[in-house]
Amino acid sequence: MKRIAAIALFVAATFITAGSALAQDHQVKATVPFNFTVNGSWLPAGNYTIGSDSTSPNMLIITDREKSVHILAMGLTDPNSPSKSSKLVFHKYGNQYFLSQICYADTSTKVQFSTSKAEKRARTQINEAGLRVNNDVMIALN
Numbered sequence: 001m002k003r004i005a006a007i008a009l010f011v012a013a014t015f016i017t018a019g020s021a022l023a024q025d026h027q028v029k030a031t032v033p034f035n036f037t038v039n040g041s042w043l044p045a046g047n048y049t050i051g052s053d054s055t056s057p058n059m060l061i062i063t064d065r066e067k068s069v070h071i072l073a074m075g076l077t078d079p080n081s082p083s084k085s086s087k088l089v090f091h092k093y094g095n096q097y098f099l100s101q102i103c104y105a106d107t108s109t110k111v112q113f114s115t116s117k118a119e120k121r122a123r124t125q126i127n128e129a130g131l132r133v134n135n136d137v138m139i140a141l142n
Contacts, residue, residue, distance in 0.1 A: 028049070028141040029142040032046060039074065039116065041071050049065075058076060060073045075112050087139060092136070094122065094125070094131070098113075100136070
């Protein structure tokens with residue numbers, strides 16, 4: 001009986017360790033100096049860690065430990081558009097920022113986020129006001 005319990009404990013520890021290792025495959029850090037929205041979730045300015053694993057690079061974990069922020073965001077991967085640098089790309093409408101894509105230079109992959117209802121609404125308001133639309137803001141990843 002003790003032997004079965006020891007084997008079960010070993011198997012559980014292996015799965016936990018493997019899960020943690022997968023979450024660390026692609027992990028980057030960025031300091032975002034403004035509040036922003038990703039997939040409909042509002043996030044405060046801060047120091048963010050963005051991670052995914054190689055088996056599902058379109059599922060991202062975005063965290064800021066100092067501000068207790070932890071969200072999952074799903075995007076669409078685009079391996080056919082290589083980027084020379086690692087960066088976050090935001091669409092800016094007035095004083096609102098929306099995370100549009102994450103470019104990874106080391107893997108030549110981009111993760112793009114769909115346009116949310118809030119972003120469409122912000123774009124429409126800017127268009128109606130006759131202001132410049134879709135100023136892209138880029139932030140380098142650490």
